[in-house]
Amino acid sequence: MSATDELLNPDFPVPDELQSNIAITTIDKIYNWSRRSSMWPMMFGLACCAIEMICTAASRYDLSRFGMEVMRPSPRQSDLMIVSGTVTKKMVPQIVRLYNQMPEPKYVLSMGACATGGGPFKEGYNVVSGVDKYVPVDVYVPGCPPTPQALLFGLIAVQKKIDQQSILTVPWYQRGPSEAIPVPILGPDIIDPRQSDVIRVQAAKLATAATAVAELSGAAEA
Amino acid sequence: MYGLGIVRGLGVTLKHFIDSYVDDFRWLGKRYTSREAFNVRQGVKGRGVFTVQYPEERLDIPERFRYIPFLLYEEGPNGEQVDRCTSCGICAKVCPPQCIWIERTNDPKTGRPIPAPKAFFIDIDICMNCGYCAEYCPFDAIKMDHDFEIASYDRTTRHIWNKDKLSKPVSYHAQIHPTDYAAEEAARAADEAKKAAKKAGAAKKAEESV
């Protein structure tokens, strides 16, 4: 089943922000049309998939047909982050920072198996199992690498998602500032600040286990 | 003269620019509608506009193209599906990122394995589209699909493909891989013929010995 059907298909769980806006006003239509016709992706390549992304933007597949040819090197000027390639632990602090720097409305497309779920390198010690562990992802494009046509299909899916949004419910017009995602830190392994509690609990568990072992061996010696 | 190099370089750009309009005259307005024009444009002799206007236009997918694997089933006369897979496990062993999971069926009475998979999963978030599973499967039961339009909005529920999602009829395989399919059928026929001949031979021998 393709992504198009997915949006129309009722048994697919519609994302929350889409659920409440069945009635699309004319303003919404104009608003969405203008947004989706001038999505500026961030010029941001990570790995092999980036090469296919560049090909998509180049002579043969020509992203400018979708108003996306303006690849901005700066996150401040872009609407769409195409995470194209393997996300490593060493790189993920920068990715989170870039995401935080993008102005809303912002979208994330995860391109390829690696960005989506770790891909062939998932078992590696320096690989993050999917960029969605850190930033929210709107569309996933599987494949290794997705061909330019597959990426275009994913981009069209992003546009479809935009078409479903309503100015009344979109999060960036709600009250209160939107929260930045805490930037992970490079320690003995990557540390996600949101996980510090889990890490503490695990450390405590390990400590009790260690003392238990020590006591046991002590008892055995005695 | 200083600047001559730039001017000559711009000449190349101009040539490319003009070439893209020459095409218009050549095909007299049919540039975007005729498949023939499209193929010439995309071919080695093509000049001028090179763009594929996806999604309206699509490139032909070559037969060997590989994306995500799929499992084959034969369609029985009453519409029942018979999996070709015997759950021999070779694809799971050869898969480089180890993204294939196969549960073998066991006979409920004897507990002995029977050649059919109970469950079959492929994690398409890991699959590297390498094609090894299709290449090494001894039963032609798994092949590489051509469908690349599988972007989705959610991965946790939708990117683990189970047997239902993976299974496609043999006719689909014949349609997307015509040459391979023909070769496989020919090999199968030759195999059967050999077996039959062997059987006949054995029968004959038995007769003679009697």
Add this chain to the structure above:
Amino acid sequence: MTELTASPQGAATTAPDLTLDAHFPDAVQKDTRPGYSGYLVNADKLVEVATAIRDEMGYDYLSSVTGVDYMNDGKMEVVYHAYRTSGGPALALKVQTPRDNAVVPSLVSVYPGADFQEREAWDLLGIRFAGHPYLKRILMWEGFAGHPLRKDWREPYYEEDHKPFDTRWPGGDFHRSEENNPFGTNVQYPPDFSVDGWVPEAEDAIYAGAGALKESGNGHELKTDKLVVNLGPQHPSTHGVFRMVVSLNGETIDHLEPVMGYLHRNHEKIGERNTYLQNMPYTDRLDYICSMSNNHGYALAVEQLQKAKVPERAEYIRVLMVELTRICNHMWAIGFLLNDLGAFFTPALYAIKERELILDLFEATAGSRMMCNYMRFGGVYRDLPEKFKDGDTIDFLRELVNERLPRAIDDLDTYLTNNEIIRSRCIGVGVLPPDKAIAYSTAGPVLRASGVPYDVRRADPYSIYNRFDFDVAVRYNGDVYDRYLIRLDEMRQSVRICQQVVRDLPTIGGDIMSGKLQYQVRVPASEAYGRVENPKGELGYYVVSNGKANPWRYHIRAPSFINLTVLGELCKGHKVADVVGILGSIDIVLGETDR
């Protein structure tokens, strides 16, 4: 010295008539383990021996440095492969050191090209190099727990030592690796780690290396503050996720520290868990623009171990594919060099157009545009398809290599070569003299643009390259402009080779694969170093087998990685705007740099 003849099957045979052990009777012995070659050197004499082989025996080019963890013997071994730039096979030196306290003298003073490779061995294997000027982690970050390539080090998602994993079949009840990890993601922490009261050290180490904290000004001039600028890891001109920490004096570069590892995908660790066959598709993802030639190098290395023969037709197809890949790569490199210089995208668009045509052929033959996974041990996956794009494949090939590509290359030449802006931005920038190019172990176009005509295809012929007529392209100024020109030259030579292949191909029949299609590949216990001339330089695979189904050690000599050793030197004294040009002219791919 007797004349050395190159072995036809390529690399990794040490000349039998060398008498290094006679030279240094008490420090050097022949490596007599079955299947091994080269010499074992005592650690304390290493620098002396290395100096001797460089100065007296002409082995001026240190190609690869790596370590092997012989855990069961309690030893670490450092393996050096040195060559003569005049051609010929490798000289392999090995140094053994105890595993618990692995220390080996650094060779940076003899071969500066050992710098990054020794840092890598320290980072991944925990071998200390005494006397190394800046022994810091290079692929992982400073502060990371453990040395991952040690055989007893386990990654967070560890399942078993070797693939295939038992959980997949017959009882393959699906679960994600996350479910087995207490943190639900790919992490693990050492037992004594606590989140509170711990200080990260990764960044400080980098800036200390950048020389940012040193004083500037020599007392005569005005004292200026140095400015430290980070280029990357997210920067449009770094060709991926590469970072340079530059300390500037005004606009002039005082010091440039390359920081990499942002795409370190643990290729070698995964490679040692994989079976031999399973590594093939992973090699596609090294230098992802040139998957065909990566396949070729790996196939050669394993064929060397197996002593397998490759049928004639397969050899021809391999050469054709590899040379087309070279054209793809150089097209791409030139397009993006121009991007970096500010000619944004038009040259790249023209170059990508030609590349797309070649990719169409790859897709029809191998099944994928980029990740070809095409070669097998003893042959190739499939023959070329009969029909391609409504015509015969051979007609397409003829048109491509005789008409289309030569025309495209000439077009690029007219378009760019005499452009005054390009000339003034490139000529005399980033000059690399030949002696330095050799000393820093640069390879490929970078080396040849500095006037060293060293090309593995000629210096140590492999496959069937000695049957073809082609010249080793060489340029003599060693600046950015020459590195651009040499890529044009090389494309022309590749087209020449392709023309010969296409001319002969229809007359060569036969199999494309020797032996049966086998998924279990076993090789005898031995070592091999297979190398090919990749578009970016010499790509080497050092594979150690212990007779099992998985390699014991699997190391890649990555040209993009080693070519970067000289980057700091090249940029010194130039303006900051030239850095991207110089980097573009080296032509790196991060998948290979960081592996």
